[in-house]
Amino acid sequence: MRIIGGKFRGRKFYPPATxxxxxxxxxxxxxxxxxxxxxxxDFEDLxxxxxxxxxxxxxxxxxxxxxxxxxxxxxxxxxxxFATQTSKTLEVEDNLRIVRSDVFKFIKTTPxxxxxxxxxxxxxxxxxxxxxxxxxxxxxxxxxxLLVVEHDKATSFESHPxxxxxxxxxxxxxxxxxxxx
Numbered sequence: 001m002r003i004i005g006g007k008f009r010g011r012k013f014y015p016p017a018t019x020x021x022x023x024x025x026x027x028x029x030x031x032x033x034x035x036x037x038x039x040x041x042d043f044e045d046l047x048x049x050x051x052x053x054x055x056x057x058x059x060x061x062x063x064x065x066x067x068x069x070x071x072x073x074x075x076x077x078x079x080x081x082f083a084t085q086t087s088k089t090l091e092v093e094d095n096l097r098i099v100r101s102d103v104f105k106f107i108k109t110t111p112x113x114x115x116x117x118x119x120x121x122x123x124x125x126x127x128x129x130x131x132x133x134x135x136x137x138x139x140x141x142x143x144x145x146l147l148v149v150e151h152d153k154a155t156s157f158e159s160h161p162x163x164x165x166x167x168x169x170x171x172x173x174x175x176x177x178x179x180x181x
Contacts (some may be wrong), residue, residue: 001055004031006064015055025120025150030171034061034146036167040146041116043067049082049112049140051119051131056083056154058095063092066115071097071114073106091146108136110128119152132152132177147177149176 001024003011015024022065025033043065043160050059053072056079062070072083080100087096097104103119104127110168117140128151149157157163162177 001059002027003060003064005034005061006066008060008064011090013086017152024057025172026170027172029062029150029172030057030176032167032169033174034065037116038132046086046115047112047142048075049114051106051117053083053098054079054120056086058120059083059096060081060086060090060092060103062116063090063095068095070158071099072097072112073099073101073103075100075102078158079088104130104134107138107140110140112131112140113142113145115138115145117141117145117147118150119148123152123154130159131158132162132175135177136179141179143178149175149177151175 001013003009004027043062046067048062048070050072053059053074056072059072061106070084074080080098080162083098087093117135121128131149132147135141141147152171157175162180164176164178166173166175
């Protein structure tokens with residue numbers, strides 16, 4: 001895992017390889033995504049939610065670029081431990097709230113509202129199609145907020161009412177959603 005921009009640019013971290021349940025976003029795909037986000041978002045003012053946080057890759061990228069309020073959610077204890085240790089290494093514990101929870105339970109119970117939500121679920125997650133529905137049902141996204149769901153070609157969100165566009169980077173696809181008035 002490499003941080004590609006901001007004050008931690010170039011820093012590398014090595015998650016344990018044994019029984020690791022993640023599929024980290026490639027540097028190529030992450031760089032493409034953040035190039036788009038640079039033109040759309042003011043990182044310093046964002047309240048960010050990183051669902052299926054895994055290594056914490058996206059959380060650290062936002063903090064590196066000036067975001068001071070990031071919530072990371074994952075249910076796998078190994079991921080949570082790695083994210084906790086990495087936040088200590090980077091000395092960003094005040095900027096990162098790490099939550100060990102099932103993502104769908106978290107969505108239903110959090111009172112917080114976010115400017116930007118990233119969901120990087122396992123591509124074969126049976127409930128992957130329901131992620132945008134749950135986000136909008138529980139009103140977790142601010143009015144002008146942005147939801148991005150990472151997936152592969154086996155999943156399409158184009159018929160979702162809040163779908164805006166998708167971008168492909170190799171095998172990674174990012175689908176963008178916004179609240180519709």
